[in-house]
Amino acid sequence: MTAKDLIALWIAWLEAERQRIGDAGHDVPIVASRGRLVQTIGGLHLYEFILPPGVSLSVDLPLSIVPSDEIEVEPAEGIVLRQAGNTAIIQVMDALGASESSVTLIPDLAGLLGTSATRLKEMVTKANAYNLGPSERLVPLLQTPGDGGQVSSVLTTVWSDDRSLRRQKLASLAMELIRANKYILLLSPDHQESDEIVGMIARTMKAGGLSYKMWISRYEMPVTSQSAGISLGELGFEAQMHQFYAKSRAEKASLRRKYDRFRELTPFLAYKGQKQKDLDEVRSLQWRLMTQLSELQSKMDAVVATLTEYENLPLFRRLSMQAVGKNVESLQQYRTLYQKQVDELNKEIDIAQVRIQKLVPEAAIPRGMRPEFDDLKEDITTLGGTKKIRELLAAEEDTNRQAFIQNRRLVAATPTRVASDPLFSRVRFDVLIADEAPRIAAASLLAAAGLVRERIIISGDQRDIASTGCWAMNDAVVRAVP
Secondary structure, eight states: OOHHHHHHHHHHHHHHHHHHHHHHTOOOOEEEEEEEEEEEETTEEEEEEEOOTTOOOOTTOEEEEEETTOTTSOOEEEEEEEEETTEEEEEESSOOOSEEEEEEEEEOHHHHHHHHHHHHHHHHHOTTTSOOHHHHHHHHHHHSTTOOOOBOSSEEEEEOSOHHHHHHHHHHHHHHHHHTTOOEEEEOSSHHHHHHHHHHHHHHHHHTTOOHHHHEEESSOOSSSEETTEESGGGBHHHHHHHHHHHHHHHHHHHHHHHHHHHHHHHHHHHHHHHHHHHHHHHHHHHHHHHHHHHHHHHHHHHHHHHHHGGGSOHHHHHHHHHTTOSHHHHHHHHHHHHHHHHHHHHHHHHHHHHHHHHHHHHOOOTTHHHHHHHHHHHHHHTTOHHHHHHHHHSOOOOOHHHHHTTOSEEEEOHHHHHHOGGGGGOOEEEEEETTGGGSOHHHHHHHHTTEEEEEEEEEOTHHHHHHOSSOOHHHHHHHOO
16 A cells, blocks of 8 residues: 555545544534633733543544623634643644633634645645655555554654663654754654653753754744753744844844834935035135235235335345335335235135134034944945835745745644644655654544655554554554445
8 A cells, every 4th residue: 555545545534534523513512611711922812721520522623612791793713732631732823812711612623624624635736846756655654553562764663662762862862853954753642742752852952052943943832841950941943033023023123123114314414525625715715815815915014014125125136126116105005905905814714703603503514423323324325225125124024834844844733733733745855753653543644755855754552553553544544445
C-alpha cells in the first residue's frame, strides 16, 4: 500500500465519522459556569471554565462561546487546550471579560473532522505542493506497528519504555538538527506533553550554548508556566509575535518622530541658511566700504597735511605741485570732495551696520540644532531617503504569521492543530519529530508527514501502540469506506 492509498482510506474514515457525528447530533451546546480569564497574550486569551459532570471535550476541539447574557452577540471562537476533571482550559480569540458566570459552548467536532479530511485530500490531489516521500517510509510502520526499531536516513524510531531517556535522546537530536540549520516540526499528543518536551529541549539547548528563545516556538499558548526550569510563556508563538510587532510598532513610531522632526527642521534651517547668506553679503559690503573709507581718510589726511605745510614748502616743490594742478584752491576742492565721499561712505556703513544687527539674530541657529539635524539626515540617508521612509510609514502593518513562523527552527504543536490550521498547509519543514507517537492518530501523523522534506523521527513506548489503538485502525477504516 502506498501513502496515497493509506491517506485515501483515512479520508473516507474521517468523512464517514463526520457524517455519523452530524447524524447523531453529538455537537450539542454545553452550558459551562464560572468562566475566569487566566492569561492574555497579544490577541489570544486563556479562559478556564467549569463543565457539567460527565462532559468531556477532546484536545484542540474548536468551539463557539456565547455569554449567557449576550445571546444576540456574535459568538467568540476558541479551541480546547486541556481538560482536567471538569475544568476546561480554552484558548479564545476575542476577550470575554475578566469573568463570566455562565457561557454556552458549541462544539464543532464535525467541522474539525471535515477540515482534517480536506487537508488530506489536498495532499493527494496537489502532489506538487506536498512531499509524500517521507510519508511512504511511514506507511509500513503504521500497517505493521509491531515492527522493531528502524534507523535510516529518512525514518528513525526511538523506542523505549523510559520516557525520560527517550526525551533526552530527542532533545539531543533536536539540538543537532538546529545546529545543522534544519527546520523541525515537533508533534506531541496534547499540550501538556508539548510543554514538557519543549522545556526539555530548551534546557538542553541552553546547556549547549544555544539561544533557545530565538529558535523555539510553541504554537499555541502553553498550559503550564514552566517546564524543566524553563519559562514557557516567552516561547509561545503568539507571545513572540506580539513582542516582535510591538517592537516593530515602537520602531515605526520612532522613525515617524524622526521624519517629522527632519521635515520641521529642514525649512527652518533653510531659512536660517538664507539669512546667513544675506548676513555674509552685508558683512562683505561693510568690509569693502570700510576699506574705501580708510583709503579716503588716508588721502584726506595727506591733503590736510599738505595745506598745513604749504607756505613752508620749498619753492621748487610748490612749483612742481602747481605744474600738476595742486595748489591751495585745488587742494581745498580735493578736501571738500573727499569729505563728501567720507560722509556718504559713513552713511552706507551705518545702514550696513543696522542691517547686520537685524540679520544676526535672524541667522542664529539654536545650540544643538545643527548636530541634531545632521544626525537625522544621516539616519534618513542610511534608510534610503525620505521617499523610502514615506513608503515605510505608509505601508500598513501586516502580521504575516507564515513569514514569522518560518523564521523559527523548531515549531512545537499538537497533531490536530497541524492537520486543521490553514497556516500549516503553507509551511514546510525538514524534519518531523513525533513525541509519544503511538498516542497520535495515524491520520494526523500522515498529515504532518506531508509537510516534511527530509526525515521523520518517531518516538514513544511500543506498548502504547496496542493499548491506544491509534494506529491499528485499518480494519475500521476499510469498513468505513462506502
